[in-house]
Amino acid sequence: MMDLFRLVGTGGVIAYRALFNWATPAMFVGTLLVGPLFQLLFFAYLGRQLQVADDRFYIVGNAVLAASLACVFGGTMAVSNERRFGTLGHVLLSPRSRTAVFLGRVLPYAGNGLLIAVSTLTAASLLLGLRIPLSALPGLLLILAVAALSCGFFGLALGAVGLRLRDVWLVSNVAVALLLLLTGVNVPATDLPTGMRVAGQLLPITHAAEAARRLAAGDSLAVAAIPLAAEAAVALAYALLAATLLKLFEAESRRHASLDTL
Amino acid sequence: MSEIAIEAAGLRRTYRSRIGWFRPQRREVEAVRGVDLTVGNGELFGLLGPNGAGKTTTIKLLNTLLIPTAGTARICGYDVVRQTREVRRRIGYVFGGDRGLYDRLSARDNLRYFAELYGVPGREQKRRIAELLELVRLDGREHERVEGYSRGMRQRLHIARGLLHRPRVLFLDEPSIGVDPVAARELRQTVADLAAAGTTVLLTTHYMAEADELCDRIAVIAGGLIQALGTPAELRHHADGRRVLEVEAYGVNDARLSAIHTLPGVRQAGLEVVGAAQVLTVQSDAGIDVQADVLRELAGVRLGRVTARQPTLEDAYVAIVNRVEQRSAAEAVPV
Amino acid sequence: MRTLRLIAVGALLHAKHQSRSSLEITIALILPVVQATLAVHLFRAGAEPDRLLEAAVGAGLMGIWSSVLFGSGGAIQNQRWLGMLEMIMLAPRPPALVILPITLATALTGTYAMVATLLWGRLLHGIPLTFADPLAFAVAVPGCIIGLGMFGLLLASTFVLMRNANALTNTLEYPIWLVSGMLVPITVLPGWTGPIAAVLPTTWGARAVREAATGSGPVWPSLGVCLAISLGCLVLGALMMTHVERRARAAATLALA
Numbered sequence: 001m002m003d004l005f006r007l008v009g010t011g012g013v014i015a016y017r018a019l020f021n022w023a024t025p026a027m028f029v030g031t032l033l034v035g036p037l038f039q040l041l042f043f044a045y046l047g048r049q050l051q052v053a054d055d056r057f058y059i060v061g062n063a064v065l066a067a068s069l070a071c072v073f074g075g076t077m078a079v080s081n082e083r084r085f086g087t088l089g090h091v092l093l094s095p096r097s098r099t100a101v102f103l104g105r106v107l108p109y110a111g112n113g114l115l116i117a118v119s120t121l122t123a124a125s126l127l128l129g130l131r132i133p134l135s136a137l138p139g140l141l142l143i144l145a146v147a148a149l150s151c152g153f154f155g156l157a158l159g160a161v162g163l164r165l166r167d168v169w170l171v172s173n174v175a176v177a178l179l180l181l182l183t184g185v186n187v188p189a190t191d192l193p194t195g196m197r198v199a200g201q202l203l204p205i206t207h208a209a210e211a212a213r214r215l216a217a218g219d220s221l222a223v224a225a226i227p228l229a230a231e232a233a234v235a236l237a238y239a240l241l242a243a244t245l246l247k248l249f250e251a252e253s254r255r256h257a258s259l260d261t262l
Numbered sequence: 263m264s265e266i267a268i269e270a271a272g273l274r275r276t277y278r279s280r281i282g283w284f285r286p287q288r289r290e291v292e293a294v295r296g297v298d299l300t301v302g303n304g305e306l307f308g309l310l311g312p313n314g315a316g317k318t319t320t321i322k323l324l325n326t327l328l329i330p331t332a333g334t335a336r337i338c339g340y341d342v343v344r345q346t347r348e349v350r351r352r353i354g355y356v357f358g359g360d361r362g363l364y365d366r367l368s369a370r371d372n373l374r375y376f377a378e379l380y381g382v383p384g385r386e387q388k389r390r391i392a393e394l395l396e397l398v399r400l401d402g403r404e405h406e407r408v409e410g411y412s413r414g415m416r417q418r419l420h421i422a423r424g425l426l427h428r429p430r431v432l433f434l435d436e437p438s439i440g441v442d443p444v445a446a447r448e449l450r451q452t453v454a455d456l457a458a459a460g461t462t463v464l465l466t467t468h469y470m471a472e473a474d475e476l477c478d479r480i481a482v483i484a485g486g487l488i489q490a491l492g493t494p495a496e497l498r499h500h501a502d503g504r505r506v507l508e509v510e511a512y513g514v515n516d517a518r519l520s521a522i523h524t525l526p527g528v529r530q531a532g533l534e535v536v537g538a539a540q541v542l543t544v545q546s547d548a549g550i551d552v553q554a555d556v557l558r559e560l561a562g563v564r565l566g567r568v569t570a571r572q573p574t575l576e577d578a579y580v581a582i583v584n585r586v587e588q589r590s591a592a593e594a595v596p597v
Numbered sequence: 598m599r600t601l602r603l604i605a606v607g608a609l610l611h612a613k614h615q616s617r618s619s620l621e622i623t624i625a626l627i628l629p630v631v632q633a634t635l636a637v638h639l640f641r642a643g644a645e646p647d648r649l650l651e652a653a654v655g656a657g658l659m660g661i662w663s664s665v666l667f668g669s670g671g672a673i674q675n676q677r678w679l680g681m682l683e684m685i686m687l688a689p690r691p692p693a694l695v696i697l698p699i700t701l702a703t704a705l706t707g708t709y710a711m712v713a714t715l716l717w718g719r720l721l722h723g724i725p726l727t728f729a730d731p732l733a734f735a736v737a738v739p740g741c742i743i744g745l746g747m748f749g750l751l752l753a754s755t756f757v758l759m760r761n762a763n764a765l766t767n768t769l770e771y772p773i774w775l776v777s778g779m780l781v782p783i784t785v786l787p788g789w790t791g792p793i794a795a796v797l798p799t800t801w802g803a804r805a806v807r808e809a810a811t812g813s814g815p816v817w818p819s820l821g822v823c824l825a826i827s828l829g830c831l832v833l834g835a836l837m838m839t840h841v842e843r844r845a846r847a848a849a850t851l852a853l854a
Contacts, residue, residue, distance in 0.1 A: 034768045035767050039771045045775060045785060046639065046783070050643030050645055050781070052639055169620065177631040187639055327687065364679070366613075366614050371610055378606045379603065379690060381688075
């Protein structure tokens with residue numbers, strides 16, 4: 001069991017460094033820290049202009065969403081870069097549990113996403129003058145962590161789907177854009193058509209953003225616990241989906257001896 | 263009109279590179295260390311050398327893509343650093359490999375685009391493009407996207423592109439790399455035709471036969487310097503006083519090869535794999551017959567045909583390049 | 598005349614080349630439609646439910662900016678990756694004339710976004726495409742595209758000098774949308790953003806297009822200011838391009854290696 005933990009932990013960190021394409025300081029700061037902050041400011045000011053919702057709605061929601069870029073792309077990269085660098089076959093043939101290997105890959109990206117979400121929330125609150133009750137902070141951190149993890153597993157599932165497609169980046173680009181639209185982070189869910197609202201319920205971020213908003217509004221963690229549990233369920237579902245897809249494709253490629261073309 | 267198409271004096275080029283963003287390290291590499299050469303109008307001039315010898319750098323210094331660290335060069339009398347545009351009007355540049363074309367455009371669109379860039383007059387473009395497509399035998403397939411072309415077709419399209427503006431001087435940088443033998447022969451014919459029509463051609467290659475067949479004069483470049491220059495016949499003299507022994511063998515190892523190296527009279531020994539067999543080439547002083555000694559060193563190895571012959575251009579080239587390598591190896595030994 | 602033809606043929610062929618990348622085209626079509634959907638629901642949720650045409654046009658403009666930002670900002674790097682940079686810089690032309698058709702092409706392919714958002718608005722949301730001044734709209738959109746294409750040359754030459762241009766590109770999408778008021782003019786922004794907005798050609802281009810679509814003001818002055826600023830950017834960009842080319846020849850950075 002300990003051994004499995006080590007594989008998930010250190011194995012994940014090494015792969016993270018080898019495969020994370022944004023691993024230069026400027027790229028990290030620019031794309032992952034400043035980018036989401038500007039995105040948040042854009043929607044916050046748009047919301048003020050159109051009088052859709054208050055600052056708290058936009059700041060908290062977009063801070064949760066800020067984790068998604070790094071996590072979704074990260075999760076996708078965890079699978080697809082193995083293919084690009086031609087190492088997928090080796091990973092799949094390793095005697096360790098593949099599911100553990102890949103799920104472990106997600107952890108560093110999720111940690112990264114958490115860091116981004118926290119820094120975006122801090123910077124935006126300072127810039128736009130939002131006060132969050134001190135007592136809400138531990139709960140918020142928990143919510144952001146769950147959101148990051150669920151985005152990571154979502155990304156991993158997309159990466160697995162990407163193995164069957166010619167261009168995996170198309171999928172992740174579109175997915176990130178859809179998160180923007182459907183999670184109710186920028187348009188209040190009540191204002192979305194039913195179909196879009198239901199789709200949002202099945203995506204990561206939606207429930208976490210809801211939970212975070214409740215906490216930031218001064219509600220207790222007990223109130224926020226219901227949407228938080230929903231987010232955790234979404235995370236689990238995507239983790240299972242990713243694991244199933246990877247297992248399926250692995251078995252299939254072994255049967256067809258097509259590891260190289262995988 | 264000047265009689266000289268290309269002239270270079272004391273050309274040098276140093277590359278600086280920086281490695282790492284955290285505590286960067288600087289490195290300097292001297293790729294070209296003082297090249298002098300003169301190529302006459304209409305001449306077909308070959309630049310021959312091993313990888314990393316400075317061939318491509320020399321070409322890029324002459325065709326304005328790089329600014330020399332020191333020295334000067336003129337094309338048709340125009341300075342490559344100060345009169346860049348005059349030079350560019352008069353030169354064409356074609357390099358080997360499959361890059362350098364817009365893959366998602368057709369051959370025709372590629373040519374149209376470059377015709378505009380190179381200032382081919384609008385009235386003339388259509389005719390010129392049709393003419394060139396015919397010259398490189400791509401007519402009939404000019405509307406297909408380049409991404410579906412074979413290596414040889416791309417290479418021919420490259421040549422058509424390089425000729426659009428009727429350059430007086432054409433730089434061909436390893437044009438036959440990766441091209442199949444039939445296509446390579448056609449390519450040589452095209453190049454020969456161009457030279458016959460008066461275009462000055464500077465060709466780099468490491469195919470000896472290509473250089474021997476095509477070039478009026480050849481410069482052998484190694485270690486960033488021209489080591490020998492002359493007609494193919496003149497260059498062969500560098501192997502004068504030698505004879506060559508070729509042995510077909512199966513299973514010669516490094517130990518045996520180095521033993522052969524140390525035999526008296528042996529100047530040079532190399533091993534090449536041809537199909538299932540190895541071909542051992544031994545250059546020796548003409549006065550000494552090393553055949554018996556060599557065969558003794560090969561005792562126990564299955565052998566095929568054994569031939570003794572006069573040195574070819576390739577042997578001369580090997581002799582020149584090896585001289586440089588031995589010298590630089592000697593320099594590298596700490597005293 | 599020959600220069601104009603080079604620019605026109607070059608821009609069209611580059612646009613053709615860019616349009617044949619299925620990944621880029623799909624992203625260029627889908628992302629603006631997502632933005633437009635977002636905009637429509639925001640407008641509906643907010644105090645402006647009847648300004649849906651603005652949402653569609655604004656999202657289209659945002660798409661044009663994204664195309665120019667990523668396409669032009671990375672124009673030189675892209676050509677280098679394609680292995681084309683040496684080949685095109687070798688042409689006997691000023692370097693600015695070689696790169697300008699490429700940046701114009703990125704603005705041109707940005708019109709896919711505008712077409713996509715307008716069609717989507719019409720077909721899915723039944724937004725009537727009744728422009729206040731159709732003729733002015735038909736002039737303002739191409740005018741805005743040419744302006745942004747010229748601005749693109751400045752981006753191309755500036756970004757190539759920066760070692761971390763990619764990182765900068767990724768951050769500049771939202772701020773320009775916001776400050777230029779591409780989707781909707783933002784009057785609630787802090788005052789110091791005003792002067793920045795005033796010197797950005799994107800502000801004036803977006804304004805001209807919106808004015809033509811909604812009749813909220815005279816189109817020609819805005820379009821004129823947009824083109825004047827863009828022309829200034831073009832001159833600045835051309836000067837920098839010459840410097841960039843010289844530097845690249847000295848530093849040996851034209852080739853991929």
